[in-house]
Amino acid sequence: xxxxxxxxxxxxxxxxxxxxxxxxxxxxxxxxxxxxxxxxxxxxxxxxxxxxxxxxxxxxxxxxxxxxxxxxxxxxxxxxxxxxxxxxxxxxxxxxxxxxxxxxxxxxxxxxxxxxxxxxxxxxxxxxxxxxxxxxxxxxxxxxxxxxxxxxxxxxxxxxxxxxxxxxxxxxxxxxxxxxxxxxxxxxxxxxxxxxxxxxxxxxxxxxxxxxxxx
Amino acid sequence: xxxxxxxxxxxxxxxxxxxxxxxxxxxxxxxxxxxxxxxxxxxxxxxxxxxxxxxxxxxxxxxxxxxxxxxxxxxxxxxxxxxxxxxxxxxxxxxxxxxxxxxxxxxxxxxxxxxxxxxxxxxxxxxxxxxxxxxxxxxxxxxxxxxxxxxxxxxxxxxxxxxxxxxxxxxxxxxxxxxxxxxxxxxxxxxxxxxxxxxxxxxxxxxxxxxxxxxxxxxxxxxxxxxxxxxxxxxxxxxxxxxxxxxxxxxxxxxxxxxxxxxx
Numbered sequence: 298x299x300x301x302x303x304x305x306x307x308x309x310x311x312x313x314x315x316x317x318x319x320x321x322x323x324x325x326x327x328x329x330x331x332x333x334x335x336x337x338x339x340x341x342x343x344x345x346x347x348x349x350x351x352x353x354x355x356x357x358x359x360x361x362x363x364x365x366x367x368x369x370x371x372x373x374x375x376x377x378x379x380x381x382x383x384x385x386x387x388x389x390x391x392x393x394x395x396x397x398x399x400x401x402x403x404x405x406x407x408x409x410x411x412x413x414x415x416x417x418x419x420x421x422x423x424x425x426x427x428x429x430x431x432x433x434x435x436x437x438x439x440x441x442x443x444x445x446x447x448x449x450x451x452x453x454x455x456x457x458x459x460x461x462x463x464x465x466x467x468x469x470x471x472x473x474x475x476x477x478x479x480x481x482x483x484x485x486x487x488x489x490x491x492x493x494x495x496x497x498x499x500x501x502x503x504x505x506x507x508x509x510x511x512x
Numbered sequence: 513x514x515x516x517x518x519x520x521x522x523x524x525x526x527x528x529x530x531x532x533x534x535x536x537x538x539x540x541x542x543x544x545x546x547x548x549x550x551x552x553x554x555x556x557x558x559x560x561x562x563x564x565x566x567x568x569x570x571x572x573x574x575x576x577x578x579x580x581x582x583x584x585x586x587x588x589x590x591x592x593x594x595x596x597x598x599x600x601x602x603x604x605x606x607x608x609x610x611x612x613x614x615x616x617x618x619x620x621x622x623x624x625x626x627x628x629x630x631x632x633x634x635x636x637x638x639x640x641x642x643x644x645x646x647x648x649x650x651x652x653x654x655x656x657x658x659x660x661x662x663x664x665x666x667x668x669x670x671x672x673x674x675x676x677x678x679x680x681x682x683x684x685x686x687x688x689x690x691x692x693x694x695x696x697x698x699x700x701x702x703x704x705x706x707x708x709x710x711x712x713x714x715x716x717x718x719x720x721x722x723x724x725x726x727x728x729x730x731x732x733x734x735x736x737x738x739x740x741x742x743x744x745x746x747x748x749x750x751x752x753x754x755x756x757x758x759x760x761x762x763x764x765x766x767x768x769x770x771x772x773x774x775x776x
Contacts, residue, residue, distance in 0.1 A: 410619035413571055418633030418685060419609025422601045428632060432623045 304471040311467025312488055318463065319450045321385050326392035326449070327442075333393065334400025335426065348397060355394035361455055363387045368459050384456040388449060395445050403437040404430060436507045443500035447493045464488060520547045521583075522689050522720045523568060528577035530563060537563045538574065539744035545689065548718045552731040552752075555741035556767055561724045564741070565691050568722065569611040570604055581611055582688050609637050612682030612690040616697050618674045620666040626653055626677045627662040630684045638685065652680040656710050672703030679710055683719065690714070692723045708734075728771055732756060740764050 337348045355363070368383035378386065407430060415425040457466035468485040472478045523545035530538040537560045545551050553561045566572040568579055570586050579586045586607055588596035599607070621629050630649035634640045640648065653662055656676040666674050675695055682690055692711065696704040708727065712734050715721060725731060731738055731752060738755040740748040742763045748755055758764055 408619075410615060410617055411621065414613075414615065414619035414621070414681075416571065416605070417569055417608055417611070417613040418681065419605045419637040420633070421605040424636050428636060429621055433621075 300475045304475070307471060308464065308467050308484070308488075311462055311464040314456075314462060315450065315453050315464040316492070318381070318385060318388070318453045318456055318461075319446075322388040322392055322449050322453070323446050325385070325389040326396050326445075329389070329393040330396025331400055334397045334404070337397060337401055338404045339422070352394045352397045355391055356398075360387065360391050360452055361458065363391055364455055364459060380456075380459040380461055384453075384459060384461060388452060388456075391452070392445055392449055395448075396442065399438055399441045399445065400434075402441070403434040406437050407433050436504065439500055439503050439507065443496055447496055450492055450496070451489065521545070522547050522549075522581065523722065524578070524580040525564075525568075526578045528564070528567060528574045528579060530560075530567065530572065530574045530576075536744050538567070540577070541741075541744075541746055543739065543746065543749075545720060545722060547720050549736045550715045550721045550723060550734055551737045551739060552735035553722065553724045553739045553741060554726070554728070554731060554767070554771075555747075556770075559741040560744045561741045562693055565613075565693050565722060565724050568689075568691060569608050569613055570599075571613075573598070581607065605637070609633070609685060610688045612685055612687030614675070614678045614682050614690070614692050614695045616694040618666070618671070618678045618698075620674055620677055620681070622666050625663045625665055626658060626669070626680075629666070629677055630681045633681065633685050648684055649680070652684045653677070655713075656680045657706070670703060671699045672706045675699065675703075675707045676710055679707070679714075683714060689720045689722065692721060692725070694724050694726070696725065696727060726771060728756075728768075740767070742767065 333348050333351075336344045337352070340348070364384055364387040367378060367387045368380060371378060371383075411429055411433065412425060415429040420428065453463060454465040456463050457469070460466075462470070464485060468481050472481050475481070521544055523543070525541055525543040528538050528541045529536070537558075539560075541560070541564055543551070543564075553564065555561050563572055567574045568581065568586065574587055584607060586604075587599070589599060589603075621632065624632065627646065627649050630652060631642075631645040634645035634648055635642065638645075650659075650662060653659060656679055658673060658676055658680070661669060661673060661677075664673075666677070669677065678695070695711075696707050699707065704727070708730050711721070711723070711730075715734050723730075723735070733752075735752050738748075738750065738752050739746055740755060740761075740763075748758060748761055748764050750758075755764070756768070
């Protein structure tokens with residue numbers, strides 16, 4: 298037990314890696330997902346179809362397969378990614394596909410008349426998006442997006458399978474030395490829960506912040 | 513800006529055709545609207561009147577013909593010729609800024625107060641300062657009788673009040689022509705009057721308008737001209753007195769009879 302407590306700094310390091318990977322993935326997938334999501338809604342067919350295929354394909358394969366592909370298969374075509382780069386890329390590509398759909402759903406939930414009204418007062422595409430569509434879409438975007446963030450944090454545990462010492466692998470290594478799995482797994486679960494529960498709470502606060510009464 | 517002759521052409525429509533798939537909704541429409549005129553478009557649903565209105569600010573594209581607003585071709589880069597190119601979003605936005613539109617379902621921005629609904633175009637299209645935009649917006653909202661609702665969200669307003677905000681939002685941009693698309697059709701009967709009163713005042717002030725409506729008393733009293741559309745074409749056109757007295761036109765008579773029935 299004492300040994301387990303002494304291993305806490307090691308677990309903190311693992312936790313930090315989990316948070317770091319998650320933050321990078323959330324950042325990149327948000328940017329790519331929003332751009333591609335807007336592209337799939339408003340883009341011409343030659344933009345629509347590649348994004349459609351990307352999104353459907355990425356959402357249709359297991360995340361673990363994607364990680365293994367980037368890390369173990371790409372070297373055969375002389376693309377060598379470090380394990381952390383492969384993992385961040387795989388997770389970000391995967392989450393991007395989900396966020397594309399979240400953005401699409403959020404934008405399409407807004408009545409067509411909103412865009413038309415914005416057009417008739419002479420707003421250009423970017424301004425229509427910025428001042429009329431986005432402020433309304435963000436409310437629909439937030440809950441499923443926070444879900445995706447939570448999924449990312451949980452999904453980041455898969456990085457342990459390519460040898461990155463995140464929270465999950467740190468716990469397993471400590472258990473390997475101490476043979477006291479129960480308290481350590483519970484501790485790990487609590488850590489994941491605290492992160493994700495904070496995220497969900499923040500989400501609810503944000504939703505309330507963006508709430509306004511609709512007709 | 514020097515005031516030109518009262519008969520200056522604001523909207524000029526020539527041979528406009530449009531189809532939705534195999535269904536032709538506009539089949540060669542010609543229409544002139546001069547400055548200060550209130551042209552009321554009537555006709556059965558499916559006659560193409562709303563589509564015609566939406567082609568004028570290119571919410572719908574048209575396939576053939578020409579629509580000019582203040583001498584500028586709306587749908588295409590050049591005014592005719594064999595190869596015509598669609599306008600870019602930026603060009604269209606510039607043209608649309610001078611064409612006001614009010615919608616059947618109001619289409620107010622639900623996340624903005626009445627004042628900010630009116631201010632948005634003034635700020636982001638006209639480039640007015642916040643203070644100027646605020647002053648203009650408040651002037652118009654007071655004019656449509658909503659001086660006490662400046663900070664209300666659309667959801668806190670009645671249908672008639674929302675529609676008056678919609679009118680204020682359109683006219684605050686100082687448009688060359690105002691398009692009204694069945695703006696009282698979604699209102700409770702007792703709220704129709706307050707909206708039509710505002711439109712009537714605008715007409716008296718010389719605002720050029722094209723009005724699609726089923727309110728025949730409005731057409732008769734406020735319209736300078738009535739256009740009857742049926743089967744994707746303009747069938748009858750003239751002053752309210754002329755059009756409403758035409759008993760020889762079978763389809764017009766049938767339509768007016770149906771409207772009468774609904775009124776009683």
